[in-house]
Amino acid sequence: MADLVFVVPADKHHQAKRPMLGIHVSSSEQGVRIESVIENSIAQAAGLEEGDLITSAAGSAVRSTGELVKIIRRQAPGTWLPLDVLRDGKQIGIVAKFPPTSARIDSDADKLLSRLR
Numbered sequence: 001m002a003d004l005v006f007v008v009p010a011d012k013h014h015q016a017k018r019p020m021l022g023i024h025v026s027s028s029e030q031g032v033r034i035e036s037v038i039e040n041s042i043a044q045a046a047g048l049e050e051g052d053l054i055t056s057a058a059g060s061a062v063r064s065t066g067e068l069v070k071i072i073r074r075q076a077p078g079t080w081l082p083l084d085v086l087r088d089g090k091q092i093g094i095v096a097k098f099p100p101t102s103a104r105i106d107s108d109a110d111k112l113l114s115r116l117r
Helices: 042-046 065-073 103-116
Strands: 002-004 023-027 032-037 053-057 080-087 090-097
Touching: 023 065, 032 042, 032 065, 042 090, 053 065
Parallel strands: none
Antiparallel strands: 002 023, 023 032, 032 053, 053 080, 080 090
């Protein structure tokens, strides 16, 4: 199982260059199966669900977790990632939007740090 989760910067001055989708996945013969979706992630906002099978991303067929990771890593902040997903036997299109910066992550990290002080 590969983890595709948010990168949390060590400090608020270090911005994450590439946001992550926010899913746990495994490879299958037909594509990449979503094992779980992380709460408040890009994947959850896009409507991805546990059990979905990602068959293509950014117009390229996806047959392994490694292929999906490579495509996601090429995403720049502020871009859209089109995904073809098999859900309940039906092919659907989903678009995940990557935020322009990691400002939301920094905000969440600041809230957590303030609780620890």
